[in-house]
Amino acid sequence: MARTQGSHSDITGPRVRDAALRLFASEGYAAVSMRQIAGEVGVQAGALYNYTPDKQTLLFDLMKAHMDDLLAAWEAEAAPDAPMERLERFARFHIRFNYERADAVFISYMELRNLSPENFEVIEGLRRRYEDQLERILRQGVAQGIFDVAEPKITTMAVIAMLTGVNTWFREGGRLSLPDVQKIYWDMVRRAVMPQGAPNLD
Amino acid sequence: MARTQGSHSDITGPRVRDAALRLFASEGYAAVSMRQIAGEVGVQAGALYNYTPDKQTLLFDLMKAHMDDLLAAWEAEAAPDAPMERLERFARFHIRFNYERADAVFISYMELRNLSPENFEVIEGLRRRYEDQLERILRQGVAQGIFDVAEPKITTMAVIAMLTGVNTWFREGGRLSLPDVQKIYWDMVRRAVMPQGAPNLD
DNA sequence: GTCTATATTCTGATAGAC
DNA sequence: GTCTATCAGAATATAGAC
Numbered sequence: 001m002a003r004t005q006g007s008h009s010d011i012t013g014p015r016v017r018d019a020a021l022r023l024f025a026s027e028g029y030a031a032v033s034m035r036q037i038a039g040e041v042g043v044q045a046g047a048l049y050n051y052t053p054d055k056q057t058l059l060f061d062l063m064k065a066h067m068d069d070l071l072a073a074w075e076a077e078a079a080p081d082a083p084m085e086r087l088e089r090f091a092r093f094h095i096r097f098n099y100e101r102a103d104a105v106f107i108s109y110m111e112l113r114n115l116s117p118e119n120f121e122v123i124e125g126l127r128r129r130y131e132d133q134l135e136r137i138l139r140q141g142v143a144q145g146i147f148d149v150a151e152p153k154i155t156t157m158a159v160i161a162m163l164t165g166v167n168t169w170f171r172e173g174g175r176l177s178l179p180d181v182q183k184i185y186w187d188m189v190r191r192a193v194m195p196q197g198a199p200n201l202d
Numbered sequence: 203m204a205r206t207q208g209s210h211s212d213i214t215g216p217r218v219r220d221a222a223l224r225l226f227a228s229e230g231y232a233a234v235s236m237r238q239i240a241g242e243v244g245v246q247a248g249a250l251y252n253y254t255p256d257k258q259t260l261l262f263d264l265m266k267a268h269m270d271d272l273l274a275a276w277e278a279e280a281a282p283d284a285p286m287e288r289l290e291r292f293a294r295f296h297i298r299f300n301y302e303r304a305d306a307v308f309i310s311y312m313e314l315r316n317l318s319p320e321n322f323e324v325i326e327g328l329r330r331r332y333e334d335q336l337e338r339i340l341r342q343g344v345a346q347g348i349f350d351v352a353e354p355k356i357t358t359m360a361v362i363a364m365l366t367g368v369n370t371w372f373r374e375g376g377r378l379s380l381p382d383v384q385k386i387y388w389d390m391v392r393r394a395v396m397p398q399g400a401p402n403l404d
Numbered sequence: 405g406t407c408t409a410t411a412t413t414c415t416g417a418t419a420g421a422c
Numbered sequence: 423g424t425c426t427a428t429c430a431g432a433a434t435a436t437a438g439a440c
Contacts, residue, residue, distance in 0.1 A: 008405075008406090012405080012406095026315070027315065028230065028232055028315060028316065030230055030232035030233040031232040031316065033432075033433065033434085034433080034434065034435085035432085035433085035434095043405090043406065043407090044406070044407060044408075045434085045435090046406075046407075046408080046409095046435080046436080046437095047405070047406050047407075049434095049435070049436080050405060050406080054434080054435075055434070055435095110312060113228065113229060113230060114230065114233065150386070151386055154378075154383070154386055154387075155390070157367060157370070157371050158364045158367060158387065158390055159364075160367075161363050161364050161366070161367025161370070162360045162361075162363050162364040162367075164363070165359060165360060165362075165363025165364075168359070168363070169359050176356075181356070184352070184353055184356055185356075185360065188357070188360055188394050191393045191394055191396075191398065192390045192393055192394065194393075194398075196393065196396075210423075210424090214423080214424095235414075235415065235416080236415080236416060236417085237414085237415085237416095245423090245424065245425090246424065246425060246426075247416085247417085248417080248418075248419095248424075248425075248426085248427095249423065249424050249425075251416095251417070251418080252423060252424080256416075256417075257416070257417095405440105406439105406440090407438100407439080407440080408437100408438095408439085408440105409436105409437085409438090409439105410435105410436085410437085411434105411435090411436080411437100412433100412434090412435095412436105413432105413433080413434090414431105414432085414433065414434100415430100415431080415432070415433080416429105416430100416431095416432105417428105417429090417430100418427105418428085418429080419426105419427090419428085419429100420425100420426095420427095421424105421425080421426085421427105422423105422424090422425080422426105
């Protein structure tokens with residue numbers, strides 16, 4: 001796999017990012033060396049600096065791209081539904097999107113402390129914007145008398161933590177499919193916001 | 203703060219562990235050097251090796267002690283209640299215990315990949331034993347017809363992820379007290395397991 | 405665009421004086 | 423039990439040849 005010479009700017013760049021993403025996710029940013037990334041790509045360490053000014057920026061770019069993708073994907077998915085339908089859409093979206101990009105999700109949560117203060121602020125801002133999407137759904141549902149949620153911000157944090165937790169245990173090929181898991185978690189989310197005493201319309 | 207000479211075996215040991223716990227939590231195991239830990243304690247790096255054979259064992263000992271404490275504390279807290287009371291006890295216990303030991307909780311989750319394979323197995327086994335405590339409560343409630351939980355193992359993972367998430371945002375001194383938060387989260391847990399259509403007895 | 409070579413600093417861990 | 427000094431290697435990043 002190791003190359004010796006040549007010009008490959010348009011394919012090496014993505015390969016550097018892919019290798020960094022996978023290595024950072026599995027071993028951690030601080031534990032991965034630039035030589036290790038270079039080895040995966042099949043170049044020498046010095047060549048990486050054609051694609052990133054330094055290791056910190058490489059991490060930041062990966063996290064920034066992930067957060068941008070996440071927000072764009074949700075924007076594309078969201079529709080002007082009623083709050084209950086929007087909430088279901090959000091729960092299923094979050095599980096599927098996070099599962100498909102497990103490495104990026106993992107990094108974006110685990111490596112926050114390895115960002116420079118300025119870079120941290122950027123990522124935190126994007127994360128908050130995503131959380132606001134869910135909070136707004138909850139507040140709309142409350143305003144319309146559809147949801148019984150006393151603390152929308154806390155429920156937002158709780159629901160996102162619960163949904164993100166799927167990635168810690170779910171693997172395809174087991175007893176349950178991803179749609180099975182989406183249904184089970186959506187049921188828990190629905191219960192968390194539904195006025196109690198209401199009939200189960202499942 | 204830096205010392206020059208002397209014998210302090212009985213106080214330096216705990217101080218090394220405290221410094222390592224705090225530094226590992228805030229900067230990450232791989233990013234913290236033995237010299238950094240020594241500097242916090244006020245000794246030279248070489249002196250640390252009177253208290254741990256190596257850096258890896260220092261990390262493992264911190265995580266092992268935390269998991270032992272967690273299981274022992276729950277064992278002391280658990281009483282032969284009915285499932286609903288046991289579940290409430292678990293939810294409130296988990297939030298409080300994790301909040302009081304935020305650094306150890308953080309490390310025990312974030313630094314799993316930096317454990318040697320043998321050490322990882324030990325910690326994973328203890329974590330599973332803790333999860334089993336909750337799963338058993340859920341299964342008892344289902345058996346007694348008190349809970350409506352189709353997938354006890356998944357609900358276990360979901361509830362623990364939700365409860366552990368408190369640590370990511372809650373800080374004392376804000377609008378809500380810890381008991382407030384315990385009540386809010388217990389309400390969500392209760393809804394997740396309660397048969398639907400049942401009246402709200404809150 | 406990639407290579408080789410290198411500057412500089414830091415790393416975990418050990419040896420021996422006190 | 424802690425110090426100083428040190429080993430051997432690895433780290434990020436840069437310079438200059440091709």
